[in-house]
Amino acid sequence: GENVEQHPSTLSVQEGDSAVIKCTYSDSASNYFPWYKQELGKRPQLIIDIRSNVGEKKDQRIAVTLNKTAKHFSLHITETQPEDSAVYFCAAAVSKAAGNKLTFGGGTRVLVKP
Amino acid sequence: DTAVSQTPKYLVTQMGNDKSIKCEQNLGHDTMYWYKQDSKKFLKIMFSYNNKELIINETVPNRFSPKSPDKAHLNLHINSLELGDSAVYFCASSLSPTGERAFFGQGTRLTVV
Numbered sequence: 001g002e003n004v005e006q007h008p009s010t011l012s013v014q015e016g017d018s019a020v021i022k023c024t025y026s027d028s029a030s031n032y033f034p035w036y037k038q039e040l041g042k043r044p045q046l047i048i049d050i051r052s053n054v055g056e057k058k059d060q061r062i063a064v065t066l067n068k069t070a071k072h073f074s075l076h077i078t079e080t081q082p083e084d085s086a087v088y089f090c091a092a093a094v095s096k097a098a099g100n101k102l103t104f105g106g107g108t109r110v111l112v113k114p
Numbered sequence: 115d116t117a118v119s120q121t122p123k124y125l126v127t128q129m130g131n132d133k134s135i136k137c138e139q140n141l142g143h144d145t146m147y148w149y150k151q152d153s154k155k156f157l158k159i160m161f162s163y164n165n166k167e168l169i170i171n172e173t174v175p176n177r178f179s180p181k182s183p184d185k186a187h188l189n190l191h192i193n194s195l196e197l198g199d200s201a202v203y204f205c206a207s208s209l210s211p212t213g214e215r216a217f218f219g220q221g222t223r224l225t226v227v
Contacts, residue, residue, distance in 0.1 A: 032212070032213070032214055034214070034215070034216075036218075038155075042220070042221075043204065043218040043219060043220045043221055044157065044204070044218045045218070046215055046216070046217070049214065049215065087155055089157060093213055095212040095213060095214055100208075100211060100212045100213025100214070101159055101162070101170055101172075101213070102159060102213055102216065103159075104156070104157040104158070106154075106155075106156055107155045107156070107157075
């Protein structure tokens with residue numbers, strides 16, 4: 001089955017700096033890669049996703065890059081703000097009609113220091 | 115208007131008891147899920163239903179039994195609760211069984227004492 005590794009497990013950055021979180025996956029058939037943000041005591045919320053037919057996607061201060069050959073994908077947050085502090089999860093799945101199973105990475109706790 | 119709502123939000127119960135968690139979504143999605151988040155924040159899928167039919171059943175003790183009376187509801191019943199069942203349980207839904215853009219509920223924190 002799919003295995004997703006996420007690094008680092010914790011990340012402390014100064015406000016205004018960039019944060020980068022990296023994930024690797026094992027199943028070369030995986031074709032859907034979402035990122036979720038979970039604030040303390042709250043539900044995971046989808047912040048950005050990418051499908052395997054594109055290499056990069058941007059949405060304001062966040063971007064995701066995908067390297068299918070190397071089987072890794074990354075989340076980039078620019079100009080970090082204190083409200084970016086949360087746990088971020090990457091996930092990978094083989095998106096198919098018969099049933100898609102999201103396999104999550106272990107999470108990265110991001111702390112943005114003012 | 116909450117998109118995916120779970121009840122209860124908190125549940126404290128003794129070992130050996132039987133309990134249920136309810137989930138409802140008003141997004142018109144066809145597919146619903148149960149995820150378990152352990153104390154280390156690791157998120158793992160347990161079950162998935164598409165239009166009331168079970169499509170994903172991970173290696174979960176058979177003390178856990180999901181039930182989907184209609185495509186807007188997915189409940190989780192747990193028999194003979196054990197200490198190791200303590201976790202946060204999240205319900206989620208997505209438009210189709212491709213699972214893309216899954217929307218999570220607020221979670222149910224289950225504590226077994």
